[in-house]
Amino acid sequence: MDATSAARAAIPAPAFTLSEVRFKDVLDIESLQIDSCQVSAIVGPSGGGKTTLLRILNRMTTPDSGFVAFFGQPVEEMDPVQLRRKVVMLTQMPVIFAGTVEENLLIGRRLAEKEGPAPDAVQAIMTRVGLDKELSADAARLSGGEKQRLALARVMLMDPEVMLLDEPSASLDEETEVLIFDLVTEFCRERCKTLIMVTHSEKGFTGYYDALVRIRDGRVEQITHQHEK
Amino acid sequence: MEGIIQIEILYLGLGYIVILLLLLLVRLKKLGKEWEITLASLRMTAQLVLTGFVLTYVFSWEKIWITLIIFAVMETFAVYTVFGRVKKSLFSALRLVIAGSMLLGTTAALAYFLFVIVRVSPWFAPRYFIPVAGMIIGNSMNGISIGIDRLSSGIRSQLDRLEGALMLGATPKEAARPFVKEAFSAGIMPIINNMMGMGIVFLPGMMTGQILAGVAPLDAIKYQIAIMLGIGGSVTVTVFLVTELGYRRFFNRHSQVRQEVLDMRL
Numbered sequence: 001m002d003a004t005s006a007a008r009a010a011i012p013a014p015a016f017t018l019s020e021v022r023f024k025d026v027l028d029i030e031s032l033q034i035d036s037c038q039v040s041a042i043v044g045p046s047g048g049g050k051t052t053l054l055r056i057l058n059r060m061t062t063p064d065s066g067f068v069a070f071f072g073q074p075v076e077e078m079d080p081v082q083l084r085r086k087v088v089m090l091t092q093m094p095v096i097f098a099g100t101v102e103e104n105l106l107i108g109r110r111l112a113e114k115e116g117p118a119p120d121a122v123q124a125i126m127t128r129v130g131l132d133k134e135l136s137a138d139a140a141r142l143s144g145g146e147k148q149r150l151a152l153a154r155v156m157l158m159d160p161e162v163m164l165l166d167e168p169s170a171s172l173d174e175e176t177e178v179l180i181f182d183l184v185t186e187f188c189r190e191r192c193k194t195l196i197m198v199t200h201s202e203k204g205f206t207g208y209y210d211a212l213v214r215i216r217d218g219r220v221e222q223i224t225h226q227h228e229k
Numbered sequence: 230m231e232g233i234i235q236i237e238i239l240y241l242g243l244g245y246i247v248i249l250l251l252l253l254l255v256r257l258k259k260l261g262k263e264w265e266i267t268l269a270s271l272r273m274t275a276q277l278v279l280t281g282f283v284l285t286y287v288f289s290w291e292k293i294w295i296t297l298i299i300f301a302v303m304e305t306f307a308v309y310t311v312f313g314r315v316k317k318s319l320f321s322a323l324r325l326v327i328a329g330s331m332l333l334g335t336t337a338a339l340a341y342f343l344f345v346i347v348r349v350s351p352w353f354a355p356r357y358f359i360p361v362a363g364m365i366i367g368n369s370m371n372g373i374s375i376g377i378d379r380l381s382s383g384i385r386s387q388l389d390r391l392e393g394a395l396m397l398g399a400t401p402k403e404a405a406r407p408f409v410k411e412a413f414s415a416g417i418m419p420i421i422n423n424m425m426g427m428g429i430v431f432l433p434g435m436m437t438g439q440i441l442a443g444v445a446p447l448d449a450i451k452y453q454i455a456i457m458l459g460i461g462g463s464v465t466v467t468v469f470l471v472t473e474l475g476y477r478r479f480f481n482r483h484s485q486v487r488q489e490v491l492d493m494r495l
Contacts, residue, residue: 060396062483080484085398095393098407112398158397 013071015162015194016057021066026052027218029066035211036071036162037192039185043202044215050198051092053215054164057196058087085112089164094151096142102135104150108158117157129153129183145176152180156187162194181208233442245270287355296353300362304332307370314374318381320489322478327471331373334467335366342459364435364456365463368420372464373471376416380472383408384479386495391479392486401484405476412475416468420461427457 015036021029027049034040034057042050055061056068059080068075075083088108097107105122109115122135129149133142142150148168155163168180181197185208188195202212214222248270255262287295308328312319339362343349349357384391384405394404427433428450432440435456439449479490 058396059483060392060485062485081398081400084396088398089396091389091393091396093389095390095396097390097394107394108397111394111403154397 017069019067021063023063036194038210039195040211041209042198042213048215049218058084058089087162088155088160092167094147096139096147101133101137101139104139105154108154125153165197293353296355296358303366307366311374315378318378326474330467330470335369335463338459338463346455368460369463369467372416372468376412376468376472379415380412401480409472409476412472420464
């Protein structure tokens with residue numbers, strides 16, 4: 001490998017490329033690139049369009065105009081269901097389905113029509129997220145923090161290419177918040193996954209991200225890369 | 230067959246004394262429903278008198294086009310009744326599904342009843358066609374109203390769960406499955422309960438009417454069983470169609486929840 005191709009290989013390929021993306025009066029993005037294998041934080045005040053941006057990335061929302069590409073491929077050319085199996089979103093309030101802890105852990109893979117995980121993978125992921133519950137326990141009876149850990153474990157088991165986290169710390173105590181950030185970033189870094197996290201305050205994110213995108217009134221105000229700090 | 234005892238108009242008039250007593254009671258208790266009771270009694274009387282004259286005319290003519298026009302009027306009335314009942318759960322894309330399911334399910338059940346079970350000849354004989362169509366359409370109308378209302382309110386009150394499944398890569402069909410299942414059960418439950426209690430808890434209207442008209446009970450039950458199977462089949466098919474076709478209307482072609490559904494969040 002010569003010096004040029006080595007340098008090129010070191011530059012991460014963009015997971016998402018957005019250009020002139022507009023949605024109602026909520027979002028107006030001239031240009032934005034989100035690198036793969038990196039942790040990106042999206043910060044800004046509430047109601048600034050952060051959640052809408054995440055929803056556009058996994059096509060839960062279609063912008064009124066503009067161009068969005070996933071690894072160079074325009075998303076409108078992709079089947080939205082297949083895209084969401086690669087770009088999984090974890091919402092602010094964890095969604096728990098009727099059934100046991102085990103059913104909730106496996107439902108992501110089942111819905112995404114993926115094969116069941118390795119036999120010891122479920123227990124391993126439970127230990128990793130610190131969810132000390134019987135697999136047969138009723139998931140509806142878990143506490144808020146436990147539900148968020150369960151939802152996170154479910155997404156980790158799905159092993160997607162991109163994880164979108166919408167303020168996962170909003171309903172959590174500080175200890176669980178730190179644990180979730182540690183877990184997710186470690187998980188994504190060791191597997192070269194792309195992680196995009198949204199928060200209304202960047203304070204809690206310091207030390208976790210490679211790139212920080214500041215959004216205000218639907219527009220990208222500033223992009224800071226960690227190495228520039 | 231014994232002839233039925235004719236009710237004299239004068240004695241029929243005495244029946245209205247019950248309504249007068251009811252009005253008196255309501256007034257004494259200050260329940261404030263005098264106008265509704267009066268209107269309901271008058272409407273019931275006027276509608277039945279009108280139906281009596283229309284049916285007399287229709288039965289004597291036995292024309293295919295008259296039967297079909299009456300069938301069309303009944304279907305239209307039923308569809309608009311459903312629209313009215315589920316007004317809060319309704320958005321435009323659901324209207325066609327409701328009308329289509331109603332027409333398809335009831336026509337199939339009615340055709341099976343007339344051609345296969347009772348083998349009515351001619352098939353449009355209004356004496357059979359109209360009352361049977363009325364029972365099939367009426368029950369299916371109730372089933373569809375409950376089914377579509379439960380589907381819509383279930384989805385709109387648990388949008389986070391529906392979207393949560395989509396965000397995990399579920400197809401709209403998979404994401405909506407629990408809501409469809411619940412709506413289907415709710416829609417067919419009244420007819421299931423009806424069949425469970427039939428003959429023990431209550432005697433159905435049609436059978437009572439036939440017995441009063443002098444038909445032997447064993448003949449009357451044959452008709453009742455046949456019509457219940459027809460109604461059961463029709464309700465099941467219409468509710469199945471309206472829930473299976475209906476859930477798709479909550480999503481757009483991008484497998485997203487439609488904006489008008491999001492706007493109707495409960």
